Amino acid sequence: MIQNNPIGRLIAHFVLILGIVVVAFPIYYTFVASTQTLQEIIRPPLSLLPGGHFWENYSSALFGGVGRIGGVGVDRLLWNTVVMALGIAIGKIIISLLSAYAIVFFRFPGRMFFFWLIFITLMLPVEVRILPTYKVMVDLGLIDTYTGLTLPLMASATATLLFRQFFMTIPGELVEAARVDGAGPWRFFKDILLPLSKTNIAALFVILFIYGWTQYLWPLLMTNRNDMSTIVVGLRKMISFADADTEWHLVMVTCILAILPPILVVVLMQRWFVRGLVETEK
Amino acid sequence: MASVELTNIRKVYGGGVEAVKGINIAIDDGALCVLVGPSGCGKSTLLRMIAGLETITEGVLKIENSVVNDLGPAERDIAMVFQNYALYPHMKVYDNMAYGLRNRGMPKGEIDKRVREAAQTLELGHLLERRPRELSGGQRQRVAMGRAIVRNPKVFLFDEPLSNLDAKLRGQMRVEIKNLQRQLGVTSVYVTHDQLEAMTLADILVVMNGGVVEQIGAPLDIYEKPASTFVASFIGAPPMNLVHVTANSAGLLLKDGTHIGAEGLAIPAEGAQIGFRPEDLEVVAGSQQHIGGLLLDLTVRGVEPVGAESYVYGDIGGDKVVVRVAGRSVVEPGDHLRVIVPKEKLHLFDAKGKRI
Numbered sequence: 001m002i003q004n005n006p007i008g009r010l011i012a013h014f015v016l017i018l019g020i021v022v023v024a025f026p027i028y029y030t031f032v033a034s035t036q037t038l039q040e041i042i043r044p045p046l047s048l049l050p051g052g053h054f055w056e057n058y059s060s061a062l063f064g065g066v067g068r069i070g071g072v073g074v075d076r077l078l079w080n081t082v083v084m085a086l087g088i089a090i091g092k093i094i095i096s097l098l099s100a101y102a103i104v105f106f107r108f109p110g111r112m113f114f115f116w117l118i119f120i121t122l123m124l125p126v127e128v129r130i131l132p133t134y135k136v137m138v139d140l141g142l143i144d145t146y147t148g149l150t151l152p153l154m155a156s157a158t159a160t161l162l163f164r165q166f167f168m169t170i171p172g173e174l175v176e177a178a179r180v181d182g183a184g185p186w187r188f189f190k191d192i193l194l195p196l197s198k199t200n201i202a203a204l205f206v207i208l209f210i211y212g213w214t215q216y217l218w219p220l221l222m223t224n225r226n227d228m229s230t231i232v233v234g235l236r237k238m239i240s241f242a243d244a245d246t247e248w249h250l251v252m253v254t255c256i257l258a259i260l261p262p263i264l265v266v267v268l269m270q271r272w273f274v275r276g277l278v279e280t281e282k
Numbered sequence: 283m284a285s286v287e288l289t290n291i292r293k294v295y296g297g298g299v300e301a302v303k304g305i306n307i308a309i310d311d312g313a314l315c316v317l318v319g320p321s322g323c324g325k326s327t328l329l330r331m332i333a334g335l336e337t338i339t340e341g342v343l344k345i346e347n348s349v350v351n352d353l354g355p356a357e358r359d360i361a362m363v364f365q366n367y368a369l370y371p372h373m374k375v376y377d378n379m380a381y382g383l384r385n386r387g388m389p390k391g392e393i394d395k396r397v398r399e400a401a402q403t404l405e406l407g408h409l410l411e412r413r414p415r416e417l418s419g420g421q422r423q424r425v426a427m428g429r430a431i432v433r434n435p436k437v438f439l440f441d442e443p444l445s446n447l448d449a450k451l452r453g454q455m456r457v458e459i460k461n462l463q464r465q466l467g468v469t470s471v472y473v474t475h476d477q478l479e480a481m482t483l484a485d486i487l488v489v490m491n492g493g494v495v496e497q498i499g500a501p502l503d504i505y506e507k508p509a510s511t512f513v514a515s516f517i518g519a520p521p522m523n524l525v526h527v528t529a530n531s532a533g534l535l536l537k538d539g540t541h542i543g544a545e546g547l548a549i550p551a552e553g554a555q556i557g558f559r560p561e562d563l564e565v566v567a568g569s570q571q572h573i574g575g576l577l578l579d580l581t582v583r584g585v586e587p588v589g590a591e592s593y594v595y596g597d598i599g600g601d602k603v604v605v606r607v608a609g610r611s612v613v614e615p616g617d618h619l620r621v622i623v624p625k626e627k628l629h630l631f632d633a634k635g636k637r638i
Contacts, residue, residue, distance in 0.1 A: 173364040176362070177368035179334075179355045180361065180362045182356035183385050191381070192370055198372075
């Protein structure tokens with residue numbers, strides 16, 4: 001693919017830039033809209049350059065906006081979403097690590113049965129099991145709680161399988177060397193397996209954080225109180241059916257605020273993320 | 283330091299496969315015992331049973347006169363060097379060596395002292411802060427040895443530790459391991475499939491085949507008096523030549539029906555195999571008379587000059603043989619040679635391959 005033919009490179013770059021434009025333009029457009037007044041947005045065509053109301057819009061969305069989304073500020077929604085995304089990502093990683101550890105390194109009756117049980121849940125995403133899960137959450141009184149928001153999304157076959165695949169590549173000799181060195185199961189997990197899984201954990205964390213952040217249907221069902229809502233659900237609530245009632249400039253600001261944290265996570269963890277996907281440190 | 287005693291050790295895997303079929307070995311304190319055999323002969327399984335990484339189906343394993351069958355690997359006070367070194371990739375060399383000591387709750391100062399001592403012995407001092415992936419194969423090998431040494435265990439176990447090194451380094455490390463083992467005087471069990479390694483390292487050599495011990499003894503004793511055709515063809519490079527013979531009233535018959543003089547050899551009725559080392563053959567001029575040796579006709583099939591000597595490949599009465607000739611050989615494929623084997627250099631095996 002890498003060649004010195006200038007025309008070839010030109011075409012390659014053109015395609016890449018085109019791709020970037022296609023992906024980035026809507027986001028840029030959202031940003032542009034978030035710096036305009038409502039009147040400017042409603043009256044097309046919308047300018048392609050940012051307007052002059054950046055501070056005004058952002059401060060009113062962040063600080064003056066109490067009462068706008070059912071009496072809850074954007075900060076509260078962002079906080080809820082952070083808790084939910086972190087809860088799902090960290091919870092999933094812990095559970096998957098432990099279950100993969102058990103399945104790969106221990107011989108116990110029904111090992112394969114449990115493996116298949118976990119595997120089968122791959123076919124049951126949240127949406128499929130949403131009604132029974134909802135019923136369970138209601139019975140447990142977990143509506144409008146962080147537990148209710150995160151717990152049902154934690155048990156994950158995908159992450160378990162990923163860790164299982166990784167653990168299976170760890171040479172048996174390493175496990176045996178640790179046994180000879182007097183490391184029990186817990187020590188082996190803590191001293192050897194966890195450090196070796198670092199990059200995988202980082203990559204999974206990024207993926208799962210974004211997965212948690214963008215959840216819509218589940219938080220919509222699980223929360224009745226507005227102050228337990230997430231930013232994605234709140235965003236939807238800001239848009240009323242009558243077009244004129246919607247404060248589009250503030251919706252756009254909220255959009256930008258909603259995509260900032262995932263971007264931050266990706267950018268900050270990029271180095272680890274890429275290493276986790278390409279490098280096998282063995 | 284301790285003696286190791288294996289009594290009637292058996293290993294049967296879940297599927298009913300019997301990998302080790304009743305083995306008895308006694309290793310004296312400070313001795314280096316080499317288990318050698320082709321792949322699948324059970325030598326690694328046996329080593330792993332001594333290490334405690336495999337359960338012992340039957341039999342008694344004693345280290346320093348106490349039964350350790352039911353102890354875990356960490357409690358047996360053994361240290362093991364693995365084929366692929368099994369270094370912890372995320373730890374520095376220092377931590378790799380210190381890990382086992384830390385797990386035993388040894389005080390920091392003592393750990394540091396031992397690691398530095400071992401590093402000095404193995405000339406690893408300047409590498410302590412590196413990670414395994416920054417080291418060459420030989421250096422990794424040394425770290426693996428260091429990890430075993432610092433523990434100061436009762437027994438060292440080596441599982442084909444040199445098989446991943448190139449030939450030159452392998453030779454060097456072989457000498458080093460031998461010296462180190464002598465110097466430390468730790469009882470060792472060493473598994474290899476390389477007969478040269480086995481010959482040069484062993485105090486006691488155990489030749490295994492199909493889960494049983496074919497022969498135990500000092501390396502040179504085994505070389506000179508192989509107990510079976512298997513041992514004869516496994517120990518020594520090139521291996522011992524084996525020629526099938528049957529006796530009749532007039533003398534001996536080779537596989538293809540060639541007649542040769544019996545020279546007073548007592549051949550059992552069901553036939554036998556005559557063995558002789560490649561270096562024990564002597565090429566003789568055609569008409570010369572010889573007494574006290576077995577005269578054979580050899581058809582040359584190929585010649586391999588390796589420098590100081592040449593290997594002449596050929597066949598005698600339908601069996602393939604090798605002759606070791608000093609210097610360069612002038613024979614060509616297709617030539618016929620008359621060779622003689624002195625009687626005292628002959629080995630005789632019965633039809634089942636056992637030494638007579």
